[in-house]
Amino acid sequence: MQRRDFLKRSALASSAIMIPSFMRAFENAPASISGFKKLVVIQLSGGNDGLNTIVPYRNDIYYSSRPQIAIPENKILKATDDLGFNKHLAPLKELYDKGYLSIINNVGYPNPNRSHFRSTDIWHSASDATQYLESGWLGRYIEKVGTQSHLGIEVDENLSMILKGENRNGIATQNAALFRRNMEQPFFSEVLHQKTDTHLSEHNLGYLYKTMLAAKSSARYLHEKTRVYESKQEYPNNPFAKQLKTTAQFINSGVETQVYYVSMGGFDTHVNQQNSQGKLLATYSNAMSSFIKDLEKNDTFKDTLVMTFSEFGRRVAQNASNGTDHGTANQVYIMGGNLKKAGFYNPAANLSQLDDNGDMKFEIDFRTVYATILDRWMDVDDATVLNKEFSKLDFV
């Protein structure tokens, strides 16, 4: 009997029977998960102004470089003798007080690039500034630990480089039901059933079929795992908070996804930044606070680490439009329940020692942060993901 005829006769044939053996192995391969640790990576897209986020309120250079936009001492939530939080970050300060937050100052890379695109590529791929890689560090990570696409999810509709591997990618979705509907269109499902093993091994065409099958299987898995879960946590009503809510929903319903990526936009504050950045920081910190509470309630915070970065910081001096232009090094925020070193990981940037361009000199290579997370938290050989050895830090 021809395969096609068989399909027609057995209306109830499960898809597993119809899929050639080669693909069945692929579809059902269990992910060899290295533990149950999760990582959520958040990008403050556009380049957050770190100096007005964590404010060096005793620094004269800070105040003289920013006559119109520096934040006065009395409007700061003081954390140490010289550093304080922007007042819109009260929820973040609470996390700091609880020991859930580690702030790593002065993170960057040599020969900093001031283009949003290029610098984002560098952060996503974990490359040198002079190197053009084709894959992202989270993409390479999920390739290393398993075979399923849903091991890495971007909570969005388009997949960024950070989750692209060398041979396989993570997936982008904000809605598991919708994702499944898209992947299970009847025509595509029928087409997928037609493939013989020989064609699936074909170089590029096989790659397309494998991508479809993997995505379909991930879509079904995610939808079935998450459909019954309902979050009881209140979140603010904005799109970023919604992305985090979706992320928490995935985590709390026990899906085996290990890395998540969320991008929050709006931080490119060239003009009148005080108001706009204030709002952004409030949005960020309120949503983070709900997110962490949600995880705590479900006892998943202990297994989750959150890293927030920006593709660059902004210049020390303000510009003529009461804003700031693209700069270099910046802070990275790490959140977790079991931090080894909570609070400020290292001292703030030394504003009296800037580079020729008047920008901050980085002190910590961003890839040492990645290496630390991979090695100490995700428990994989970081050098095989980052293609290079990096020293480790001590925050986790």
Add this chain to the structure above:
Amino acid sequence: MEKSDLKHLYWRLGFGISPAQLEEYKQLSREKVVDLAFAKAQSLQSLSIDLSPFEILREKGVRQKMTTDAFRSLRQKGRQMTRDLNYMWLQQLSLPEAGLREKMTLFWTNVFVCRDNMVWNTLWYNNMLREHALGNLRDFLKAMARQPAMLNYLNTNKNVKSSPNENFVRELMELFTLGIGNYTEKDVQEGARAFTGWSSNRQAQFIIRDRQHDDGEKTFLGKTGNWNGDDIIDIILEQKACARFICKKIYRYFVNPQADEVRLQELTDFFYLHYDIEKLMRYIFNSDWFYDAQHKGVKIKSPIELLAGIQKVVPTVFNKEKQLFYLQKMMGQVLFYPPNVAGWKGDRSWIDANTLVLRMNLASTMLNNMQIEFQEQAAFEDDFEDFYRAKKKRKTHLKVTVNWELFEQNYRNQTVQELKDILIATTLDVDTARFIDELPATDKRNRCVQLMSLPEYQMC
């Protein structure tokens, strides 16, 4: 010429073959068909837009004379016109007559990658690529290095004797001609000195500012002399690594994404003789090995190839240019907006679950009025509200005018069953072919959309 050879040739030198071409060319020899394609490629269809609104910027002290608002609105206009240019070129690529010259131009945009905010620079750069697309690499490189867009993009215009800027010469060697490992850091520094003073004036014409030029002695790739920028290009061309670098790009784009060492050596030896691009392309298209089964249908179409290919079969007009722009964004390739100086990565990097589903739905959305969930990609420069407004999904239809009548006219001699032989570049496997043949009785239009929804249609 064999039908399958013709399909292969025309997908590589253009954006697919029409039934009329197939009918005509199958009588002819390969040499004749290739000759015809090159004869057509002689004509040059430059892009053209009205740049008069920007004339004012050429006047001296214009920034003082203009109000900030006027200047801003001019910039806004420039940005809009770059989008118009995007639409214009994509339409041109989708025309029946778009062939080798346009395909080569598209290829070179991703070798000598450049991006500029000023629409006139973008326009001139693109027309320069088209002009030299089949010319001599030496002239091409020298013209490229002089383009205002390139002088801006890789900071040559900031490269002065007192403080050399290495950006251009580094990328010239790493990404445009030699590849990493074929030069040293010292060559980068010495090469940068040779390009000092290269700049453009207010009229956006190329000039060399003598006072900024370092006319001292430089040692570059082992040769010592008072080199200028042209000398540097000549010395680069003396390196066989340069011929190999370009041949590898051409092989991976026109023949097979997986390079073959033997063929690469053969092409390199040939190209190194004269750096004549047209001769190289003729050599490839006339080679027996180019038509080997292993090369047919193994390329994943770029989003532009996919869009142009569909429109070539079924002529389509986008009534909202913006929608065509978003489609490019969602699929990851927007003409005139390369992601960085290394260009689009191509091949498998076009594909992830999200883009693949979009690509397989593309024909239904364009031709069958299927709804599409549109999500603009937000820009870095957007504020929070705009960032997420852009990201907000809208279920909508594409506003397109589909010329099915012309399709039916062009494909009048094909039966419904025969459509797959012409529309699909690869050979369908037995099961898939049967599946298609057994689909419920359907007309040519529907069959066309069904075929374009197969994973096989993603290949060329």
